[in-house]
Amino acid sequence: MRPTKPGVVTVTLNAAIDQTLECPGFTAGEVNRVVAETRTPGGKGINVAAFLAGGTRPVTAAGFLGADSAPLFEALFHERGIHDRCLRLPGSSRVNIKVVDRTSSAVTDLNLPGLSIPEEALDALTTTLDALAEENGCFVLSGSVPAGVPATLYAMLTxxxxxxxxxxxxxxxxxxxxxxxxxxxxFVKPNARELEALVGRPLKNAGEVARAARDLHASGIGLVVVSLGAEGALFVSGDGAWRALPPPVEVASTVGAGDALVAGVLASRLEGHDLETCARRSTAFAAGKLAKVGPVPPAPERVAELLCAVRMHPLGTG
Structure with missing residues (x-):
């Protein structure tokens, strides 16, 4: 996966402000006390852009932002050196509330609906991406599809x-x-539940997940990565198949961990690393992100430390 044009563009149709509430002992239906609160710009593509920024390739964020909440995203783009090609729409981007209970390592998500996207905005997005394709060789289409957007849009853009x-x-x-x-x-990166929904059957263990990932790869998709949360991830490509298991780490927030994995995979593959190296590096990067709240990449020395602790298991051909 080595495009001839150096730039990477992430596309976020449903950007969000991630509001993280730290609430020890959170209990539904009860009065709960919040001990800390943070707000960070988010949305899957925004997170991927933030994780990739600062590398060797220029990074551009495209998609839609609510004009009323755009300054929060603009500050992130300025701080990280991300080129801003997001289209502004009237109103505010959605808020996703994450309730973090560190006593049980549980995260409860409350995701609000996003902006409604008019047809003319979709036409403008397509025009923007066509122009960006002149100078950028890799595009990341990620996140949910908001109201007014056909479910076929990602297929059309692909x-x-x-x-x-x-x-x-x-x-x-x-x-x-x-x-x-x-x-x-x-490249696609479903998690295990998303893969189950895609194949229409339960996947009861890692072996069944691996077989479903292989079938997806055999359908013509070059790289399939299935994230398994604390159990790591499965990586399947023409180079073979691996399972990567991260070491235990302190968890401040799981929000954005999957996006960190996507960014780690892309960075590694774009640098020409083989599948095993890609799996190890991206798993270490995603594990390192867990100690951070928001789209904050782990320090390189922390990634290097975790790299040695990632356990790699080759998967057979069955």
Whole structure:
């Protein structure tokens, strides 16, 4: 996955402000005391851009932002050196509330609906991405699809961008994922539940998950990565198949861990690393992010420390 054009563009249709509430002993239906609160710009593509920024390749964020909440995102783009090609729409981006209970290591998500996207805004987005494809060789289409957007959009964009010679990664779920895989993106990253929904059956263990990932790869998708939370991730490509298990780490927030994995995979593959190295490096990067709240990459020395502790297991051909 080494495009000839150096830039990476992330596309976020449903950007969000992630409000994280630290609430020890959180109990539904009871009065709970919040001991700390943070607000960070988010949305899956925004997070991937933030994790990739500062590397060797220019990073651009595209998609939609609510004009009223745009300053929070603009501050992140300025701080990280991310090129801003997001389209502004009237209103505010959605808020996702994350209730973190460190006593039980549990995170409760309350995700609000996003902006409604008019048809003319979708046309403007397509025009923007066509222009960006002239100078950028890798596109990341990630996150949920808001109201007014057809579930086929990621599939259409994948076909359009690949026809222009770009490499395309997709990280979404449900019907948008089902349609997207028909367009054969270069890389997809479902989690285990999303993969179950895609194949229409329970996947009872890692072996069944691996077989489903292999089937997805055999359908024409170059790299399939299935995130398994604390149990690591499975990586399947033409180079083989691996399971990577991260070491135990302190968890401040799991929000954005999957996006850190996507960013780690892309950075490693774009640098030309083989699948085993890619799996080890991206797993260490995602594990390091867990100690941070918001789209904050772990320090390089912390990633190097975790790299040695990632356990790698080759998967057979069955």
């Amino acid at each position: 076909e359009r961008l690949r026809a222009k010679g770009a490499r395309v990664a997709v990280d979404t779920s449900g019907e948008p994922l089902r349609h997207a895989i028909t367009a054969k993106p270069d």
